Amino acid sequence: MNNPYSVVTTIKSYDVIIVGASFAGSTLAIELGQSGFQVLLLDQMSFPETSSRTYPFFNSAVNLLKKLNLESYLEEIDSPTVPQILFQFDEVCIKGEVPVVNKESRNYGVKRSDLDFVLFKKAISFENVTCLQGFQVTKLLRQMDQVVGIAGVNRLGETFQYTAKMVIGADGRNSIVRRELNLQPMLNLESDYAYFHGSLSGLEPLNPLHFEVYRVLDQILAVFPTTKNQYGVYVIFPHSKQSWMEAFKQSSEDAFLRYLETEFSQINFQHRLKHAKLTTRVESLTDYSNYWYEGLGKGWALVGDAVIFKEPCLGQGVHDAIYAGRYLAELLKKYPDWIYSSSTLAYEYNRHLVEKFKGPFDLSGVLTKQQKLTAEEKMMHQMISAYPEATEKFLGIFNYANNMNELNSTIEQIVKSKTT
Numbered sequence: 001m002n003n004p005y006s007v008v009t010t011i012k013s014y015d016v017i018i019v020g021a022s023f024a025g026s027t028l029a030i031e032l033g034q035s036g037f038q039v040l041l042l043d044q045m046s047f048p049e050t051s052s053r054t055y056p057f058f059n060s061a062v063n064l065l066k067k068l069n070l071e072s073y074l075e076e077i078d079s080p081t082v083p084q085i086l087f088q089f090d091e092v093c094i095k096g097e098v099p100v101v102n103k104e105s106r107n108y109g110v111k112r113s114d115l116d117f118v119l120f121k122k123a124i125s126f127e128n129v130t131c132l133q134g135f136q137v138t139k140l141l142r143q144m145d146q147v148v149g150i151a152g153v154n155r156l157g158e159t160f161q162y163t164a165k166m167v168i169g170a171d172g173r174n175s176i177v178r179r180e181l182n183l184q185p186m187l188n189l190e191s192d193y194a195y196f197h198g199s200l201s202g203l204e205p206l207n208p209l210h211f212e213v214y215r216v217l218d219q220i221l222a223v224f225p226t227t228k229n230q231y232g233v234y235v236i237f238p239h240s241k242q243s244w245m246e247a248f249k250q251s252s253e254d255a256f257l258r259y260l261e262t263e264f265s266q267i268n269f270q271h272r273l274k275h276a277k278l279t280t281r282v283e284s285l286t287d288y289s290n291y292w293y294e295g296l297g298k299g300w301a302l303v304g305d306a307v308i309f310k311e312p313c314l315g316q317g318v319h320d321a322i323y324a325g326r327y328l329a330e331l332l333k334k335y336p337d338w339i340y341s342s343s344t345l346a347y348e349y350n351r352h353l354v355e356k357f358k359g360p361f362d363l364s365g366v367l368t369k370q371q372k373l374t375a376e377e378k379m380m381h382q383m384i385s386a387y388p389e390a391t392e393k394f395l396g397i398f399n400y401a402n403n404m405n406e407l408n409s410t411i412e413q414i415v416k417s418k419t420t
Contacts (some may be wrong), residue, residue, distance in 0.1 A: 014040045014130075016332070017150055017164040019137050019177050021047065023318055024304030025170030026119035027325030030068055033126030035333055040162055041123060041131040042152070048117035052199050052280035054224045054232020055112060056082075056211050056315035058399035059104040064322045066104075073118045078227045079108045085395050086210040088267065089373060090217070092381040095210065096391045099401035107399070109211070109226035115318065135160075140167060140180040140300070146339070147181075147299035166338050168301045170325070175306035178293060187292035187361070192370035193220070195285040195312060196235045196248060198256050202275035203231045213313060216266050218370050222313050230279060235259050236313060238370040239286075252282035285312070290364050295353055296328075296346040299338070303328050308357055310364035315398055320357065327352060359404040360397065380411070387414050 016032055018025045021043035029041045065071055083105075086095040098107050124131045134155040141149035141161060149163035169177025205225070206212065212223040220236035235256060237244060247255040257278060261270045288309070295307045304321040331349055335341035373381075384390040384407075393410045396402040 012040075012130075013149075013163040014038045015165050016040070017042065017162055017167045019043075019150065019167065019169050020171030020175075020304070020306070021120055021123065021131065021133075022116050022170065022172065022304070023119060023321035024306075024325040025168075026116070026123040027068065027322045028168060028170060028303065028329050029123035029129050030119065030126075031326055031329030032332065033123060033129040035329075036128060037332075039126075039129045040164065041129055042135045042137060042150075043131075043133055044136045046133045047120045049113050051112045051283065052232075053112045053197050053283060054109050054199065054226040054230075055115075055318045056224055056398075057108040057110040057115070057318055058098060058101075058315070059107050060101045060400045061319040061322060062106050062108075063102050063104050064319065064326065067326065068119075068122065068322075070118060070122060073115075074106070074108065077108070077110065077114060079110060080209055080225055082107045082109060082209045082211055082225050084208055084210045085398065086206070086212045087394075088214045088216075089378070089381045090215065090266075092378065092385050094381065094385045094391055094394060096388070096395055098211075098399055099392055099396040101399060101401050107211070109224040109232060110318070111226055111232075114227070119322075137171075137176050140177065145298055147297075166299060166301065166332065168303060168328070169306040170303045172305045173288065173309055175302065177300065178302055178306055181297070181300060183293050185289075185291040185293050187290075189290045189365050189368055191288055191290065191311070191368040192238045192240070193236050193368065194239055194245065194248075194287075196252065196256055196259075196282050197284075198233055198253070198278050198282045199226070199280040200231045200233050200276045201229060201279050202277050203233075204272035204274070204276075211315065213315075214264065214267055214269075215373075216264055218372070219263060220313055220367075221260075221264055221267075221269065222315075224315075233260070234313060235263075237263075240370065245286075248282075248284065252284065253278055256282045290361065290368050292361060294346075294350065296342075296349045298342050301328060301345075301349070308353065308361065310357075310361050311367045313367065314360060314364055316360055316400075319400065323356070324353070327356075363397070363404065383411060383414065390414060 015037040017040045019042050021041050137150050137152040139151050147167050151161045169175045209225045214221045222234040224232040290310050293307050303324050384394045393407040
């Protein structure tokens with residue numbers, strides 16, 4: 001039966017339509033909203049969302065929050081500061097202080113739903129930012145090769161069209177905007193792994209608190225302290241462990257706890273579980289790729305996970321989404337004539353994404369495949385662990401205090417000093 005309310009209505013034209021109101025989308029809306037642009041912010045979900053996933057929120061991301069005038073949020077959340085990082089590769093442990101970035105030393109473990117809601121509330125506080133929750137975009141509107149708007153459906157089944165000078169997809173891994181553009185990835189590496197996340201209370205803590213990542217043979221465990229004395233815990237193992245994949249399908253909560261109790265005995269993790277309880281449902285990511293798409297074209301752009309997605313265990317997703325949202329907003333403000341400047345915009349945006357994110361993306365590509373550590377990699381980890389200057393450079397990759405080139409240069413200097 002046809003819905004009597006299902007009519008096509010064009011309400012208004014905007015400067016920018018942002019599809020997706022999570023980290024990247026709300027950041028864009030904040031930056032553009034406070035600069036006076038007319039923004040339509042759309043999301044198929046409602047805020048606050050219910051996800052319990054926990055992410056490292058490094059000091060580099062804290063600095064970004066300051067630039068959004070949201071530093072007060074950090075005073076409101078019940079999350080302890082996390083001063084150190086620990087990476088263990090089989091028997092080699094690399095740990096130390098999180099390197100300071102621009103005089104900022106605070107690091108937190110934040111819940112996605114909490115931070116999403118904070119950014120969202122800030123975005124819709126601007127009178128020139130209109131938000132529609134529960135709105136499903138169904139297609140892009142075009143004039144020749146130029147994207148000029150979107151069509152979609154609200155909760156009542158009513159169909160609307162909105163036009164804009166720029167449509168931006170900030171709608172995640174399964175981006176509708178990207179799908180409608182019919183883009184093919186420039187880089188695509190399917191992961192051999194499945195992710196399962198749950199929140200635990202009563203887990204025996206490390207002192208001081210650490211962001212913990214363990215790679216034991218072909219499996220990974222990530223443990224991030226977060227609000228209310230809880231821990232966000234990620235269990236990551238290859239699809240080839242079919243019995244465990246089936247166990248998680250049958251009862252993910254039961255399988256999650258059993259996996260933690262039985263599969264990480266090499267690091268004695270079971271001893272930290274004596275009083276641990278699962279406080280949330282288990283969320284999963286079992287079929288995904290590390291990918292990289294073109295980021296901008298005529299009348300459209302992609303940001304956040306819609307354009308680049310890399311291994312979640314790197315802990316960089318929140319920072320990357322906010323950073324890219326701010327950078328794209330700055331570009332749009334720099335070149336206000338978006339139609340005639342589209343080539344320049346595309347060149348600068350895509351070039352900057354490569355400069356900022358290609359190194360971590362390449363590292364992600366190594367982590368995503370099921371393969372044993374090589375003798376060379378093990379030797380490298382031992383060297384990094386043994387020399388404080390190398391440890392600092394290695395840990396600094398994850399909060400963008402430095403990059404892979406700086407780490408490699410430091411290692412070369414150490415090798416040179418040992419051979420002279």
